[in-house]
Amino acid sequence: xxxxxxxxxxxxxVVTVHHPATxxxxxxxxxxxxxxxGPSPIVPELKEVVWTSGAFxxxxxxxxxxxxxxxxxxxxxxxxxxxxxxxxxxxxxxxxKTEVADYEAELAGVxxxxxxxxxxxxxxxxAERTARLATVNAEIATKRGQAATAAESARAAVQxxxxxxxxxxxxxxxxxxxxxxxxxxxxQRVVAEVMSVGVSR
Amino acid sequence: MLGLEFPQINEVIRWQNIFGSxxxxxxxxxxAAVIGIGVFLLAGNKDPLKAPKGIxxxxxxxxxxxxxxxxxxxxxxxxxxxPWILSLxxxxxxxxxxxxxxxxxxxxxxxxxxPLFLAVVVWIVYIAVGLRHQKAGYFKHxxxxxxxxxxxxxxxxxxxxxxxxxxxxxxxxxxxxxxMLAGHMLLVTFSLLSxxxxxxxxNKFLLVPMGILPLFMLIxxxxxxxxxxxxxxxxxxxxxCVYIGQSRHSEHAExx
Amino acid sequence: xxxxxxxxSDTKPIQTPDEAKKAAAAxxxxxxxxxxxxxxxxxxxYVVGKAIEAMARQPEAAGMVRTTMFLGIxxxxxxxxIGFVVFILLGL
Numbered sequence: 302x303x304x305x306x307x308x309x310x311x312x313x314x315v316v317t318v319h320h321p322a323t324x325x326x327x328x329x330x331x332x333x334x335x336x337x338x339g340p341s342p343i344v345p346e347l348k349e350v351v352w353t354s355g356a357f358x359x360x361x362x363x364x365x366x367x368x369x370x371x372x373x374x375x376x377x378x379x380x381x382x383x384x385x386x387x388x389x390x391x392x393x394x395x396x397x398k399t400e401v402a403d404y405e406a407e408l409a410g411v412x413x414x415x416x417x418x419x420x421x422x423x424x425x426x427x428a429e430r431t432a433r434l435a436t437v438n439a440e441i442a443t444k445r446g447q448a449a450t451a452a453e454s455a456r457a458a459v460q461x462x463x464x465x466x467x468x469x470x471x472x473x474x475x476x477x478x479x480x481x482x483x484x485x486x487x488x489q490r491v492v493a494e495v496m497s498v499g500v501s502r
Numbered sequence: 503m504l505g506l507e508f509p510q511i512n513e514v515i516r517w518q519n520i521f522g523s524x525x526x527x528x529x530x531x532x533x534a535a536v537i538g539i540g541v542f543l544l545a546g547n548k549d550p551l552k553a554p555k556g557i558x559x560x561x562x563x564x565x566x567x568x569x570x571x572x573x574x575x576x577x578x579x580x581x582x583x584x585p586w587i588l589s590l591x592x593x594x595x596x597x598x599x600x601x602x603x604x605x606x607x608x609x610x611x612x613x614x615x616x617p618l619f620l621a622v623v624v625w626i627v628y629i630a631v632g633l634r635h636q637k638a639g640y641f642k643h644x645x646x647x648x649x650x651x652x653x654x655x656x657x658x659x660x661x662x663x664x665x666x667x668x669x670x671x672x673x674x675x676x677x678x679x680x681x682m683l684a685g686h687m688l689l690v691t692f693s694l695l696s697x698x699x700x701x702x703x704x705n706k707f708l709l710v711p712m713g714i715l716p717l718f719m720l721i722x723x724x725x726x727x728x729x730x731x732x733x734x735x736x737x738x739x740x741x742x743c744v745y746i747g748q749s750r751h752s753e754h755a756e757x758x
Numbered sequence: 759x760x761x762x763x764x765x766x767s768d769t770k771p772i773q774t775p776d777e778a779k780k781a782a783a784a785x786x787x788x789x790x791x792x793x794x795x796x797x798x799x800x801x802x803x804y805v806v807g808k809a810i811e812a813m814a815r816q817p818e819a820a821g822m823v824r825t826t827m828f829l830g831i832x833x834x835x836x837x838x839x840i841g842f843v844v845f846i847l848l849g850l
Contacts, residue, residue: 342511342614342683343843348519349615352528353597356535357620361589368542369585372561375550382551511846574825673836680839683846737832744829 460496467492514690515612515683530610534596538589564592568739575743576750583746586627590620591739594678598731601686602724609682609731614675621675624742629667632749640749674741681734685727692720787848794841801834 340346468489475483517526545561548554554562568588572580597616601609611617632640644666645659699713772778809827813820 340512342515342846343679345614345618346516348523349525349527349613350619352524353531353610353613353616354619356528356531357589357593357616360535360538360593361586363539364542364589364592365585368539368546369565369588371546372542372565373584375546375548376562376565379550379554571825574822673840676839676843677832677836680842681835684839684842733828737828740825740829741832 464489464492464496467496508691508694511687515608515686517608526606526608527610527613527615530600530606530608531597531616534593534600534610538592538596541592564588571740572743575740576747579750580743580747583743587739587742590624590742591735594620594738595732595735598682598735601682601689601731602727607686607689609686611678611734612682612686614679617675617679620678620738621671624674624745625671628742628745628749631746635750670745674738678734678738681730685723685730688723689720689727692716692723696720783848787845790848791841791845794844795838798834798838801837802831805830805834 468485471492472483472485472488475488519525520529541557542561545558548556548558550558565584565588568584568591569581572584572587576583594611597610599609600606601612629640632644636643645662646655647658647662650658693716696713696716699709699716702709702713704710772781805827809823809830812823816823
């Protein structure tokens with residue numbers, strides 16, 4: 302039977318193989334740990350300091366002189382290209398905007414012209430309309446005046462006749478009643494008075 | 503009889519040499535450097551004028567993230583530091599990630615070596631930047647912020663010196679190291695618990711299926727470590743930016 | 759670590775002064791980390807809570823608030839991590 306003793310001292314394992322022929326005859330398989338705890342786990346080991354710092358220094362130096370500048374240059378190139386694209390887009394947008402503005406100005410001119418034409422036409426139309434209206438109104442007025450005078454004269458004539466008739470009838474009636482012919486002037490005046498009152502009422 | 507033999511902490515985080523003085527930590531650090539170089543090399547090989555996608559998109563996203571952070575903390579003048587801070591962030595992240603990758607399961611930053619080295623580098627850098635931009639006035643501004651009464655100067659100077667020169671690199675290194683080590687120890691603890699429960703030779707038969715509980719916790723913690731690995735790299739990077747920014751400008755802010 | 763393993767494994771009675779020292783160190787380590795976690799726990803809660811409040815009030819400033827929040831968390835957390843380091847130092 303083979304017996305191995307593993308001893309752990311100062312970070313290294315020591316494996317001792319006991320052969321039953323050479324070692325005693327205890328025959329037990331013993332894996333013993335050295336009770337000594339070794340150096341404190343907080344104390345840095347020189348070999349680790351050297352290896353890890355070496356790795357870091359290599360990494361940092363490569364980063365400083367090779368890796369980072371290359372990446373940064375690529376990023377800057379992309380940023381400038383994007384900015385140029387942006388500027389190009391801005392220029393295109395500006396030119397499109399001026400074109401739109403030109404078109405709109407033209408459109409506004411044409412619209413103004415059309416409006417002016419319409420205005421002129423409307424004005425002449427209006428003038429014609431008012432002139433016609435004036436002549437027609439004047440015609441209507443003269444016709445109305447003529448008709449009014451005709452009516453008035455007819456009325457006056459009728460009134461004269463009625464007056465004469467009434468005077469006649471009145472003087473006749475008074476003559477019959479009184480037996481004496483009244484003064485025609487007085488009767489005429491009274492009839493005219495009464496009739497004028499009646500007409501005016 | 504159930505018994506969990508928790509291994510000595512040195513057995514959990516110290517590694518044998520593979521050859522010479524090259525051990526698992528060194529291997530993973532070198533792999534991190536190689537992967538970082540490979541990613542940025544492949545990204546740089548892609549046509550830059552097309553819309554970025556895949557690996558180039560990834561690299562450009564990281565670069566823009568770093569530039570954003572620098573703009574916020576240092577300002578426009580700080581952009582010259584981009585490659586250095588970029589490599590710091592990427593390297594720390596790639597060294598944190600092996601903590602959750604099966605088989606590897608060990609963050610490089612859970613050993614003090616790398617955080618200490620990086621913290622010392624950051625320390626040298628921010629003091630050098632301060633001396634270059636403010637000459638000797640840097641130490642004056644640092645030790646005695648404007649408006650300190652004369653009687654308080656020795657005390658304030660002492661505190662500021664301790665906080666800016668001694669505690670800053672110390673806390674920077676300890677923060678990264680202890681976070682990753684704590685995460686690693688948590689994963690080790692729960693995987694050991696789970697394994698011990700599954701393999702327990704016991705007459706209490708309910709004990710064996712109980713091993714599923716630490717296993718769930720292990721899965722949850724692994725997901726949590728994904729977040730922590732990124733967050734610690736980010737915090738290391740942003741603190742570096744803040745320290746450099748404070749060294750460049752004479753305004754003084756209390757931070758360590 | 760020791761405390762954990764002792765909790766789970768069957769407890770052996772302490773026999774030698776060396777073992778007593780080790781047990782005391784383990785208990786001290788447990789207390790060290792537990793106590794160190796209290797303050798930063800409250801502190802991080804405060805930082806994150808206030809940051810969320812600020813983000814809810816001014817969502818357009820969320821990026822800046824988040825960055826500052828992570829800085830605050832980092833500074834606060836450092837104390838808990840120092841406690842964790844002491845825990846490892848004592849527990850060994």
